[in-house]
Amino acid sequence: MATKTDVLVVGGGIVGQVAAIEIASSGASTIVVDAGRDSGSTANAGSLHVQMQSRFMRLYPDQVPALEASLPLYCAAVREWDHLDKKYGPFGMVRNGGLMLAETVDQMEFLKAKAEREHRANVDVEILDRDALDEIAPWLGPQIIGAELCRNEGKLDPLAANLRLREEASRLGVQFAQDQITSIDERNGMAVAVGSTDTWHADRIVLAAAWGTGSLLSDLGLAMPTKPEPLHMNITEPCAAHIGHLVQHADRSITLKQLSGGQVVIGGGWPADDRRMARVPGVRCTSLVGNVALAARLVPSIGKVRVLRTWAGINTTIDGASTVGPVPNAKRIIVAVPGDAGYTLGPLVAKMAASFVTGSDQPFDAGAFSPARFAF
Amino acid sequence: MTKNDFTFEGRKIAFRDGLTLAAALEDTGERRLRYTAKDGQRGIFCGMGVCQDCLVTVDGHPNQRACMIRAKAGMEVCRQTALPALETAAQPLETATPEVIRVDVAVVGGGAAGLSAAIAAREAGASVVLLDERKTTGGQYYKQTAGDIAALDTQQAEGADLVRSAAASGARILSGTEIWGAFDGPLLLAETEGSAVVVRPKALVVATGAYERPVMVPGWTLPGVMTTGAAQTLWRSYRTTPGKRVLICGSGPLNAQVAVELAKGGCEIAAILDTAPHPGQRLGEAAAMALADPKLSAKGAMLIAALRRRGIPVRHKTRLLRVDQDAERLRAVFEDARGRETAETVDAVCMNDGFQPQNEILRLLGAEMTYDTRYGHLRCTRDRAMATTVPRLFAAGDCAGLGGAPAARIEGTIAGRAAAAFSQNRQTVDATAAENLALARHRRFQDHLWRVYDPGPQDIDDIAPGTMICRCEEITLAEAEDALNAETGHLGTLKRASRIGMGRCQGRYCGPVAARLVARRTGRPIEDFSFFAPRIPIKPVAISVILAVEEVLGGDED
Ligand SMILES: Cc1cc2nc3c(=O)[nH]c(=O)nc-3n(C[C@H](O)[C@H](O)[C@H](O)COP(=O)(O)OP(=O)(O)OC[C@H]3O[C@@H](n4cnc5c(N)ncnc54)[C@H](O)[C@@H]3O)c2cc1C
Ligand SMILES: Cc1cc2nc3c(=O)[nH]c(=O)nc-3n(C[C@H](O)[C@H](O)[C@H](O)COP(=O)(O)OP(=O)(O)OC[C@H]3O[C@@H](n4cnc5c(N)ncnc54)[C@H](O)[C@@H]3O)c2cc1C
Ligand code: FES
Numbered sequence: 010m011a012t013k014t015d016v017l018v019v020g021g022g023i024v025g026q027v028a029a030i031e032i033a034s035s036g037a038s039t040i041v042v043d044a045g046r047d048s049g050s051t052a053n054a055g056s057l058h059v060q061m062q063s064r065f066m067r068l069y070p071d072q073v074p075a076l077e078a079s080l081p082l083y084c085a086a087v088r089e090w091d092h093l094d095k096k097y098g099p100f101g102m103v104r105n106g107g108l109m110l111a112e113t114v115d116q117m118e119f120l121k122a123k124a125e126r127e128h129r130a131n132v133d134v135e136i137l138d139r140d141a142l143d144e145i146a147p148w149l150g151p152q153i154i155g156a157e158l159c160r161n162e163g164k165l166d167p168l169a170a171n172l173r174l175r176e177e178a179s180r181l182g183v184q185f186a187q188d189q190i191t192s193i194d195e196r197n198g199m200a201v202a203v204g205s206t207d208t209w210h211a212d213r214i215v216l217a218a219a220w221g222t223g224s225l226l227s228d229l230g231l232a233m234p235t236k237p238e239p240l241h242m243n244i245t246e247p248c249a250a251h252i253g254h255l256v257q258h259a260d261r262s263i264t265l266k267q268l269s270g271g272q273v274v275i276g277g278g279w280p281a282d283d284r285r286m287a288r289v290p291g292v293r294c295t296s297l298v299g300n301v302a303l304a305a306r307l308v309p310s311i312g313k314v315r316v317l318r319t320w321a322g323i324n325t326t327i328d329g330a331s332t333v334g335p336v337p338n339a340k341r342i343i344v345a346v347p348g349d350a351g352y353t354l355g356p357l358v359a360k361m362a363a364s365f366v367t368g369s370d371q372p373f374d375a376g377a378f379s380p381a382r383f384a385f
Numbered sequence: 386m387t388k389n390d391f392t393f394e395g396r397k398i399a400f401r402d403g404l405t406l407a408a409a410l411e412d413t414g415e416r417r418l419r420y421t422a423k424d425g426q427r428g429i430f431c432g433m434g435v436c437q438d439c440l441v442t443v444d445g446h447p448n449q450r451a452c453m454i455r456a457k458a459g460m461e462v463c464r465q466t467a468l469p470a471l472e473t474a475a476q477p478l479e480t481a482t483p484e485v486i487r488v489d490v491a492v493v494g495g496g497a498a499g500l501s502a503a504i505a506a507r508e509a510g511a512s513v514v515l516l517d518e519r520k521t522t523g524g525q526y527y528k529q530t531a532g533d534i535a536a537l538d539t540q541q542a543e544g545a546d547l548v549r550s551a552a553a554s555g556a557r558i559l560s561g562t563e564i565w566g567a568f569d570g571p572l573l574l575a576e577t578e579g580s581a582v583v584v585r586p587k588a589l590v591v592a593t594g595a596y597e598r599p600v601m602v603p604g605w606t607l608p609g610v611m612t613t614g615a616a617q618t619l620w621r622s623y624r625t626t627p628g629k630r631v632l633i634c635g636s637g638p639l640n641a642q643v644a645v646e647l648a649k650g651g652c653e654i655a656a657i658l659d660t661a662p663h664p665g666q667r668l669g670e671a672a673a674m675a676l677a678d679p680k681l682s683a684k685g686a687m688l689i690a691a692l693r694r695r696g697i698p699v700r701h702k703t704r705l706l707r708v709d710q711d712a713e714r715l716r717a718v719f720e721d722a723r724g725r726e727t728a729e730t731v732d733a734v735c736m737n738d739g740f741q742p743q744n745e746i747l748r749l750l751g752a753e754m755t756y757d758t759r760y761g762h763l764r765c766t767r768d769r770a771m772a773t774t775v776p777r778l779f780a781a782g783d784c785a786g787l788g789g790a791p792a793a794r795i796e797g798t799i800a801g802r803a804a805a806a807f808s809q810n811r812q813t814v815d816a817t818a819a820e821n822l823a824l825a826r827h828r829r830f831q832d833h834l835w836r837v838y839d840p841g842p843q844d845i846d847d848i849a850p851g852t853m854i855c856r857c858e859e860i861t862l863a864e865a866e867d868a869l870n871a872e873t874g875h876l877g878t879l880k881r882a883s884r885i886g887m888g889r890c891q892g893r894y895c896g897p898v899a900a901r902l903v904a905r906r907t908g909r910p911i912e913d914f915s916f917f918a919p920r921i922p923i924k925p926v927a928i929s930v931i932l933a934v935e936e937v938l939g940g941d942e943d
Contacts, residue, residue: 045874051881068943119430150477168881175872185872244887246448246925247422249468263940270422271468279942292921293566299940301931305478310471312478315448315925317889 010207012186014040015364017202017211019190019225020218023167023355024051024345024362026174028215031363033181040211040314041178042204044189048193048239049351052322054242054254054276055167056264057090057102058350059083060109060127060134060159063119064278065329065349072329072349078377079330080130085373086357087161093170097177098169101269107162108137108146109256110153110307112235115261122327132224133160161166162255164266167352187299190218192365193225193342200341213366217345217359219325222332226380230338231385235346238324238358239281241296243304245314247271256307265304273311275304281321292319325351333361334379391460400456401623404531405520407432407439407451408623415548416608418451419465423859428608430856432520432615433525434563434597437889437925438606438856440465445472448925452615455520455531480933481579488514489808491573491586492556492562493746496524497790498782499592500547501797503556506590509805513556514584518563518924521622522548525614525800526790528681531622537646541621542780547794565787565922567746567928568703571777574934576926581933588777588806590800591747592793595740595783598761598842599894600635601862603852604708605736610716613737617643620650627652628732632717634658634705635738636839638685641699643735645691654697655729658719660738663701664837674833681791681830708734720931731798737842741897742784748919750775756911760787760835761842761897763913769815772807779804785841792827795820845901857888866897869906876903876917889925892917936938 016032018025023041033039062081066073075087087104094102111117112276117136124134137145138155145158179185188204195201200214216222223235249269256265263277279300282291297319305312331348335341345362347354391406392398393415400409407429410416416428418438427438432452439451441462447469450848451462490506492499495517503515523529527544536542552558559575562582566574573584592697597612599605609627613635616627626647632655633640662670675682692699703724709716711730718728739760748754752773754763757929764786771779781792781800799816816824845865847856850863860883868883876899879885883900886892892899900915909915 012843045878046420051877072530148471152477168884171869172882179871187874245928247468248447249470250472279940293936293941294566294572294574295941297566297921298931298935299942301928302935302940305932309476309478312473312929313446313927315927316922317925318887318891318920318930319922320920 010374012040012207012211015026015211016213016215017042017191017200017209018108018215018217019202020221021185021214021244022048022217022219023352024173024208024217024347024359025215026171026178027356027359028217028345028363029178029183030174030181032215032359032366033183035367035369036167037367039340040183040184040209042186042188042190043208045233047323049218049322050167050355052242052320053167053352054264054274055165055268055352056266056350057104057163057165058353059087059132060107060157061123062257062349063109069329074212075329076349078127078129079345080132082110082331082357083350083353084132086354087163089357089360089372090165090353092166096216097173097203100173101166103269104161104163105253106155106160107257109257109259110149110156110157111259112152112154118153120259121153124157127159128272131144134158148251148308150309153307157299158192164255164268166268166270172282175353188251190215190225191312192227192228194228195339195341200339201333212341214342215345215362215366216362217362219346219351220323220345222344225383226336226344226383229336229342230385231336231383232385233332233344236309236326237283238326239283239291239321240276240324241281241292241300241319241321243275243297243301243319245273245311248273248314251310252308258307261303263300263303263307265308273314275300281312331358331378333358333375333381334381335365335385336343389456389458390457391458391462393462394464395738401532403534403747404456404464404623405452406454406456408442408619408625409456410451411619411627412625414628417464418608420467421859422467425606425859426608427606428611429615430597430611431595432611432618434924435890435893442469448786453518478929478932480487480929480936481580483815483933483937485585485937488512488586489514490588490590491571491584491803492590492592492801494524494592494594494782494784495519495522495558495560496592496594496782496793497526497547498594498793498797499524499550499590501794502590502592502781502801504554505798507556509802511729511805511808514559514586516562516564516584517561518561519524520561522551522560524559528618528621532623532933533868534592537621543669544803563924565924565926566744566922567749567921569750570698572751577891578932579921579927579930581930583934583937588779588804589803590779590781591784591920592781592797593743593784595787596893597737598739598741598897600736600738600846601843601852601854601898602705602707603849606853606856607708607710607715609732610708610734610736613639613643613735616647616733616735620646625773626650627735629653629733630655630731631733631735632656632658632731633735634719634730636660637737637739638834638838639737641688641692645688645695646695648695648697650721655731656697657697658703658705659701659838660704661837661839665850667837670833670836674830677833678826678830692874696805705734705736707849738843740783741893742785742786744784745919745923747773747778747780747784747911749923750778752778752780754913756913757786760840762786767854769821772803772813773797777807787831788825792824792831795824795827806832824880842897842901845898845905855885855888855899857890858884860895862883865902869902869937876915879903880917886917893919
């Protein structure tokens with residue numbers, strides 16, 4: 010079988026969906042193919058991250074420079090979400106800011122230094138002592154001595170956002186198909202994607218396949234290290250609105266927030282087992298108890314709430330920065346894989362990729378994010 | 386009997402010792418226990434801790450299941466709102482260090498199967514701990530009375546004997562202890578009265594029984610509509626009844642049994658509706674059943690005689706269409722084979738349309754399952770020693786697929802003995818010839834028994850589009866169909882698009898329906914993968930309990 014379209018988008022996560030909306034709006038016929046597996050966008054926690062995450066800095070110290078250089082991209086990405094929310098929402102989005110908590114003097118010092126670097130990149134950050142914290146977050150555990158507040162940060166309900174965006178794409182005539190793409194190439198002035206059920210011919214291909222991207226690029230002269238990273242999540246039953254901020258820690262892996270529906274979502278990158286095609290999700294006992302116990306210590310008032318569900322999702326890591334732009338040897342193929350906190354970055358990265366297809370103005374200078382850096 | 390008081394919404398409620406909050410409230414006719422996010426009201430539904438619809442706030446502590454908590458003098462009980470308030474005081478949480486139990490054999494479930502397994506494992510020389518979430522062991526068939534109420538009948542007396550034997554066997558029995566986590570190892574995490582328990586057995590027998598399949602019609606979520614087993618528990622354990630006049634519907638032997646039990650307890654049974662044809666039209670089956678087990682069949686014949694004697698009408702080929710609120714009562718509308726509609730005004734509508742195995746622990750640990758199309762549920766693959774496809778893991782009783790209490794007892798005995806042998810590195814012992822014979826006979830009997838009923842689930846085409854199929858998230862069949870139209874895929878996409886199965890019962894009621902819905906839409910047959918992937922926690926668990934577990938197990942961050 011062979012199917013022709015103006016633009017083929019490989020990967021139907023947040024990036025693929027928003028890219029398809031942008032491209033279809035310009036009048037091009039657009040198909041999204043997705044393997045229907047392990048999308049980070051359907052498993053993620055809905056935190057809108059801007060400040061540098063301490064977990065990432067601790068785990069991937071070599072990637073911190075790339076992350077720091079991306080700070081303006083994060084600020085712009087959150088503005089993009091504001092825009093999307095107004096246009097297609099509501100997504101249960103609020104921007105009350107994010108708190109990164111410190112329990113020791115060392116952690117406070119770390120936050121101060123970090124805040125200074127972020128301030129230089131025009132991120133809206135401030136260091137708060139405990140008294141100042143008590144004004145806005147009296148529910149924090151007594152051992153917390155201070156925090157960095159980043160006002161750019163916020164949260165949304167990713168399931169609601171995915172659903173509304175998918176509706177919008179369908180309304181614009183975007184077609185969705187299920188197929189696993191096994192190779193991508195340029196042939197006779199066309200971009201061609203070979204899948205396990207179909208061969209797709211298009212004028213342009215947007216490659217938004219997250220962890221699946223690297224292997225598709227290896228024949229095109231790029232060694233892009235997209236790695237699947239299985240992560241653990243927890244959600245509670247709903248309770249009255251209480252926690253306004255996104256909560257993180259200066260030295261521990263955690264994100265905690267309350268969704269508009271009242272559920273408390275606890276995550277932050279605890280590991281899960283990569284049993285990708287196994288029948289049961291690979292939730293680890295040590296991640297469940299470690300992650301939730303940490304949450305209970307930081308925010309003791311959630312102690313009586315019950316955890317309803319845990320799950321594991323697949324995140325994608327590269328080198329700390331996003332990757333957007335045409336493949337140097339095959340310019341009809343445009344890569345669109347966000348860096349860390351990819352749901353936050355997703356819509357902006359998608360728009361940047363779409364502008365390579367439609368020729369519209371770049372919403373953000375993509376120069377620093379070109380896939381050319383992976384050429385071998 | 387001592388008299389005590391607690392308050393409900395500020396009103397004094399007198400209760401008898403041993404009653405659950407739900408039973409004590411039902412005793413006074415108070416059945417609206419919680420409000421939903423869409424302004425619905427809910428009361429007792431399953432009566433056994435599964436549906437999570439009986440949630441109340443006790444002494445400021447929200448999300449307590451009224452059907453699982455014993456009333457205590459002085460408790461302040463309130464209706465639960467959709468979004469209960471959290472404490473704002475930032476006190477560090479106090480937790481008791483959990484007990485870590487290392488044992489040869491752990492048995493989860495204290496019903497016919499679990500009690501028998503514990504006894505057999507002890508007899509084989511193993512150390513045994515048995516955990517059951519109910520306050521008293523006995524499970525469903527051998528449900529015991531609360532407090533000092535005398536046994537009702539031989540079924541309950543037989544159960545009391547079994548409970549006593551299990552206690553005398555030297556097995557450690559932990560009632561009121563709910564398993565919420567099961568990991569490879571096996572490692573079990575449990576909760577008891579707000580404290581955590583960690584169990585590391587060498588072998589594990591799962592004997593968690595079954596829960597009831599409801600009849601989904603508009604109005605099945607109204608307070609006063611409950612499963613037949615919930616009404617049975619009110620009467621058998623707590624000697625209270627769900628009002629005066631009761632209608633029972635669905636299909637299966639439990640409905641007739643409970644009708645007679647409730648009638649003896651003073652209820653007027655408006656009718657039993659059964660979707661199956663009159664057994665007279667399936668005489669061959671009745672005869673085969675009698676051959677398979679003359680004693681149980683005689684019991685069945687006595688039941689039919691009792692229905693007749695008490696003038697309880699049984700309407701065959703008749704299905705419930707909807708339940709409407711009628712002032713303080715309920716109006717149940719039903720339809721017979723000729724399409725004639727009739728209505729009855731009653732205090733309670735009871736429903737049982739077969740059973741669903743509680744196989745969450747088995748599935749979580751990766752035990753192989755196959756779909757039984759006749760019963761419409763999964764059956765666990767087991768060898769003759771009740772070993773599943775997962776090493777160290779045994780399954781006995783209804784959790785492995787409906788089999789009935791007599792079979793559950795034998796399976797429990799076989800599983801307990803085999804698990805004990807395994808835990809002591811002895812060669813596993815298979816069932817004895819006599820056990821195999823008896824088991825075969827009970828299974829033959831069950832097989833014929835269910836031929837006079839409809840053991841399968843409701844046909845989706847018979848569910849009205851406006852019917853709520855997800856009680857927790859309040860999603861209708863039409864909304865689920867819409868979500869499937871937007872993105873056909875698998876159960877996971879339906880769940881994310883509609884929120885079906887994301888609520889507190891964790892998909893136990895909507896899951897099987899959603900699986901059939903997706904199968905119908907995609908044309909793919911139903912199998913293990915068609916159902917929601919089992920998730921931890923198996924039952925919702927308080928964060929403070931998880932915190933306590935971390936203090937002994939530790940977390941692993943990176
Ligand atoms: C548990 C968890 C929590 C997270 N929390 C947050 C958070 O709070 N905030 C935040 O900003 N980010 C978060 N993230 C990260 C974020 O979810 C992802 O970075 C983001 O969703 C990636 O979007 P995407 O569109 O690039 O890719 P995905 O959503 O991962 O989609 C990729 C798609 O590509 C498809 N695909 C792959 N290979 C192929 C192929 N060969 N052929 C066809 N299709 C293919 C897959 O089926 C998949 O659907 C979290 C991630 C996880 C796992
Ligand atoms: C409500 C109800 C009423 C019934 N009444 C009758 C009847 O009157 N007559 C009849 O012939 N059949 C009846 N049945 C069918 C009957 O359940 C069985 O055939 C028989 O009880 C099966 O025995 P079992 O040991 O397999 O399960 P059960 O007797 O159901 O025992 C299972 C036990 O496991 C416990 N359990 C489950 N999950 C957990 C967990 N996560 N943690 C801790 N403990 C757990 C439960 O509390 C329960 O005590 C009834 C079934 C139900 C659901
Ligand atoms: S009635 Fe209490 S949980 Fe179902």
